[in-house]
Amino acid sequence: MNLLIHGGTVIDVDGSRRADVVVEDGVIAEVGENLSAPSGATVLEADGCIVSPGFVDLHTHLREPGGEDAETIETGGRAGALGGYTALVAMPNTNPPIDTAAVVEQVHRAGRAAPCHVVSSGCITKGRAGEELAPLGELHGLGVRIFTDDGTCVGDAGLMRRALEYARALPGAVLAQHCEDPQLARGGHMNEGAWSSRLGIPGMPAEAESVVVARDIALAALTGGRVHFLHLSSATSVELVRAAKARGLAVTAEAAPHHFTLTDSLCCGYDPLYKVNPPLRTDSDIKAVKEGLADGTIDAIATDHAPHPAQEKERPFDEAPPGMLGLETALALTLTELVVPGLLDLPKAIALLSWQPARIAGLSEHGGPIAAGRPAHIAVFDPAAFWEVDPTKLASRSRNTPYAGRKLTGKVRHTILAGEPVVRDGQAQR
Numbered sequence: 001m002n003l004l005i006h007g008g009t010v011i012d013v014d015g016s017r018r019a020d021v022v023v024e025d026g027v028i029a030e031v032g033e034n035l036s037a038p039s040g041a042t043v044l045e046a047d048g049c050i051v052s053p054g055f056v057d058l059h060t061h062l063r064e065p066g067g068e069d070a071e072t073i074e075t076g077g078r079a080g081a082l083g084g085y086t087a088l089v090a091m092p093n094t095n096p097p098i099d100t101a102a103v104v105e106q107v108h109r110a111g112r113a114a115p116c117h118v119v120s121s122g123c124i125t126k127g128r129a130g131e132e133l134a135p136l137g138e139l140h141g142l143g144v145r146i147f148t149d150d151g152t153c154v155g156d157a158g159l160m161r162r163a164l165e166y167a168r169a170l171p172g173a174v175l176a177q178h179c180e181d182p183q184l185a186r187g188g189h190m191n192e193g194a195w196s197s198r199l200g201i202p203g204m205p206a207e208a209e210s211v212v213v214a215r216d217i218a219l220a221a222l223t224g225g226r227v228h229f230l231h232l233s234s235a236t237s238v239e240l241v242r243a244a245k246a247r248g249l250a251v252t253a254e255a256a257p258h259h260f261t262l263t264d265s266l267c268c269g270y271d272p273l274y275k276v277n278p279p280l281r282t283d284s285d286i287k288a289v290k291e292g293l294a295d296g297t298i299d300a301i302a303t304d305h306a307p308h309p310a311q312e313k314e315r316p317f318d319e320a321p322p323g324m325l326g327l328e329t330a331l332a333l334t335l336t337e338l339v340v341p342g343l344l345d346l347p348k349a350i351a352l353l354s355w356q357p358a359r360i361a362g363l364s365e366h367g368g369p370i371a372a373g374r375p376a377h378i379a380v381f382d383p384a385a386f387w388e389v390d391p392t393k394l395a396s397r398s399r400n401t402p403y404a405g406r407k408l409t410g411k412v413r414h415t416i417l418a419g420e421p422v423v424r425d426g427q428a429q430r
């Protein structure tokens, strides 16, 4: 299938310019002004739109295998495509967890039918139990680059040190830590602070996160290994990463949209929609996360898309599982909360959604320039479109978005995966 993406503004790692884009056989064939459509080409109008490399999510819970009542690789892939994503890194806290070659292959096989590239992560420890290393080398051989026990922290510093030493021999491998000291966080269901005391909900202190960030920075320095910090949520953590980068350490970090848009005060109605790990924190933490995104301390916006079936999220606050949807709202939250108020310009916002995460995950096909010869993984979005989040209209199999009724700016118009318009005029094509 051949395409002409007509009338948009291209923004990529090389800058911003008005240009049409011709795609032939899955590859970008030509980029320039006033291009004409190759014969038989489909024309995708991009009037008033930004044409950028497709987005890359470092942190998606696709729930398959084992949690298909919440999401599947197909439904999550569709939600990703509608959010402008062309690649998703699938988190390994599935059932069984992704700690063997067989499960990696299963995820990749199912991913081939999804309208997004699905790349498996792999566990750091067997069964995410924190006791014994998973077969990192074997998983790496199947294309796994991000290793994580996400959902759980690797609490044992000695084991984390060994994993970092081992992973140094695996090109492109990065250990992604869910920073949550198990003892400090034990029994907590929300951020520890004024709101947790008022509500009588046991809290977990921000230090449960920052002590592990500090520890793993020390281990990165000790081993020379690469550490990526998942979903940073606290001001102290951001400050620690900033200082580590200033020392030249090989650390990277991501933040999730809910950690720069929502605070712990939203737990006031005991609604588990607002329960997430790490928990929603305070205004000053939000401010710090935003500053970290603006000054380059935080490298990527990652969704931590965590679908749960309604009956799970309707349990009492202390029994409900943590997590919220993210794929279909991440771009709009980034534009509404960071770009419109002037904290980030558009190229920086797209860098955080596309080429910076692509680099961390070692996905060289994604996030590259919109240039002839490159694979055509492209997002086309209207940065001014105004819409209201309606949970019933989401493509995810689950409905647990905390943004129902929220009015946002910015919507994906087309998503192109390997030259195929998998989303056209805001509608998923498969």
Ligand SMILES: [Zn+2]
Binding pocket: 150, 151, 152, 178, 230, 231, 277, 278
């Ligand atoms: Zn996590």
